[in-house]
Amino acid sequence: MTFGSSATGDITLNLxxxxxxDGLTDVLRAGRVPLSEIEKxxxxxxxxxxxxxxxxxxxxxxxxxxxx
Numbered sequence: 001m002t003f004g005s006s007a008t009g010d011i012t013l014n015l016x017x018x019x020x021x022d023g024l025t026d027v028l029r030a031g032r033v034p035l036s037e038i039e040k041x042x043x044x045x046x047x048x049x050x051x052x053x054x055x056x057x058x059x060x061x062x063x064x065x066x067x068x
Contacts, residue, residue: 027066031056 021042028038033056044051 028053030062030066 024041024045025038028041033041033053037053037056041051041053
């Protein structure tokens with residue numbers, strides 16, 4: 001899953017260590033991802049191995065807080 005834009009050097013994060021919808025939802029909510037985008041991520045990741053969410057800012061401090 002990529003947060004932000006690869007063109008602008010925003011964070012690309014492998015969420016392979018996140019297990020289940022609850023863990024994924026916690027990370028996305030912490031990143032202030034709108035519920036509609038979270039639901040879209042659920043649907044896409046049910047059938048695909050990757051999904052990009054544009055315009056989301058995850059800071060290093062937030063990643064540390066989430067133990068990522």
